[in-house]
Structures are given as structure tokens and as C-alpha cells.
Amino acid sequence: MAINLELPEKLDSTVERSHLAAEHIFRPISRKYDLAEHEYPVELDELGKLAKQARTTERAAEGEKDSGEDTVNGANLRAVLNARELSWGDVGLMLSIPGQGLGNAAIAAVANEEQLERFGDVWAAMAITEPGFGSDSAAVSTTAVRDGDDYLINGEKIFVTAGSRADHVVVWATLDKSQGRAAIKSFVVPLDAEGVSVERLEHKLGIKSSDTAVIRFADARVPADNLLGTPDIDVKKAFGGVMQTFDNTRPVVAAMAVGVGRAALEEMRRMLEEAGHPVDYDTPVAVQHAAVAEFIRLESDWEASWLLTLRAAWMADNATPNSLEASMSKAKAGRTVTEVTNKAVEIGATGAYAETELVEKWARDSKILDIFEGTQQIQQLIIARRVLGKSSADLK
Structure with missing residues (x-):
């Protein structure tokens, strides 16, 4: 049986457009905003408008089956290609x-048709982690209490990517702490809603051009x-609805790692060739x-890493359960990118360690890609549960 790994032609425009933006907009200002942490990259405003126009055009084509095929290559595959190139x-x-926050992926994963339409053009951050927990998403303590036609949300979220720049945030909160993880739901909250405040921005090792915020919710009222999803608490299904978000976002984070890794590999190859050591695939490695x-x-x-990422995204597009594959792609890509970027610094020696090149920056940026959206250890745990057929209670 032959396997064709070529991407459909309809996705060529996504790759070309994203790579041009990466080469001509991102690379020239990469060092500038790494040194100017928390300063908003105004150069991205026009790119955001173009991306919005592209999404509008692409939505009309999403879900269409490719000619002569029984499969769909849609929003998830397009998202990982876009993430890789950028x-x-x-x-x-x-x-x-x-307009391209991690919260947007959450909306795409679990929103109904009416919500997809209503929130189609928002810029949504994602708020999960709290001061009292990190990897254990079931330990959410932020509460959402029904009050007439609204919910009142109270709590504090940390490490919110784009938390001060987005216009909405997808917040994980519990409807009833006594019901455990089954009561955890996600809410789309406008950042300008009364009771929502950005407390501070974090200073970070890498991805400094991206803001990372602490957000407090004090009786924040939302319709x-x-x-997102159903308000019913179903202990049998636990919180599978909100966790489905990760099945969409983890392949995207894996694609980010693939993109950074490719940049580092290209630079590593250049350094080797300049040193008189060309890569020869026809000669034994030994x-x-x-x-x-x-x-x-x-x-x-x-x-x-890239093949695992493609598989996870393709499965999501075709409504195939991909929790195992999403975690595999995230685990492999996250581990690989840190190894690749650190090896590039090692081979490049003093030149790669200095701020004259971007290699040292890629090494700093790469570490977060092995941490957020689930650490390496959490991914390994999820993979083990799926492979062994164990529940979270059986294998901790």
C-alpha cells in the first residue's frame, strides 16, 4: 500500500503566505522585540488584518473533501502548517x-454553530493554569456560579499567553467543586468585562515578544x-469536552516546535558546511x-516530529479521536526542538551563544514548547494511559 505524504495543492497558499510573513516580517524584527519585552509589535497589525481576510476565505472551503478522496484536509491541518511556517x-x-490566540483553537474545538459564528472574529487567549496547580488541569478552583441568565466567575489565572492583548479569554472554571472534574467547563469571557483585570505581565526566558499575563476575575459577569459545550454535569464523561481542546491545540504547539527546529537545523547545516563538513546522505554516518x-x-x-504532527491534525479534521496522537506529536516535537536548538548552540560555539545570531534566541524560545499545553511528563503519562488502557485514576 502506497502512502502519499504530499500536501494537497489547496494548502500551498497557506504555506507560501505564512513563510513570506515569517521571512519578511518576523525575522527582521525578531531581535528587536526579544530585547523590548512587553512592547507590542505594531508591525503585526496589518498581518492580523490579512490573516482575518484569509480565514474568512478559508472557512468557506473547510470541510470539503479533496477530489477523489474520502478524507478532509481542513482547519486543523491548515493551522499546523501556518504555525510551522510562522x-x-x-x-x-x-x-x-x-486574532490567532490559543483560545481560538478552544472555541473551534467545542463551540456550537451559533458560537462559532458569534466568536469567529475574536482574539481569544486561553486561561487554564492557576497559582495552585500547573499540569493537573482537573484541579481548577476558579468558580462559575449561575446568576439568572449569566454566570459569575471568580478566581485567578496565571501564564495566560496574549492575556493583555487579546480581546477575549477562554476561562476554565468549575460549576461545582464537589462534583470534581466533571463540573469543569470553559467560558468565553470578554477582557473588557466588569470584574476582569490584568494584574501583571511576566518576565520570561524566551518568547519575549509574546505577553504572558496574570488575570483576576472578581464577580466577572458573562452571558x-x-x-462552550453543555452546562450539564455528566460524571461519566468527566470533563472530556474541555479536554478536547488539547486535542486541537497540542498538534499546533508541536508544529511551532517543528518550525523552530527547522530554523535551527538550517543554521546548523550552514555552520557545518562553512567548517568544511557537508552533510552527505549517500555516505554511511559512521x-x-x-x-x-x-x-x-x-x-x-x-x-x-512533523509526521506525528500531521497525523494528529489530519485525524482531528476527520473527526477521529486523536488524544493519543496529539500527545505523541507534542511530546516528540517538544523534546526534539530543545535538543536541536541546544545542539545548534553547542556546534556554533561562541558565535551561536552571542546575540549576533538568532541561534541563542531559538534555544531560549524552544524550552516553553516542551512545557505549555502539557509538559513532557504529562504527555508521557497520557500516552501510557492510552496505550495501556488505563484511566487517570489507575495511572497517575
């Missing part, structure tokens, strides 16, 4: 494009129909320079 330019700037052998090994891991 992150090759600058992953922090990619996370700062107006009941801003709840007889090539040690640094070349290391490059080939890392490149193969990078290729595996």
Missing part, C-alpha cells in the same frame, strides 16, 4: 498575531450562552564527521 520566523511573534552524524540523527527526529 514559528520558523519567530514563535513569540506568531503567538502575538491579532450563560458564552459557556564514517562522517561526528557533528554531521549528530545532525543527521537530529534531522530524523525532526522528521518524525
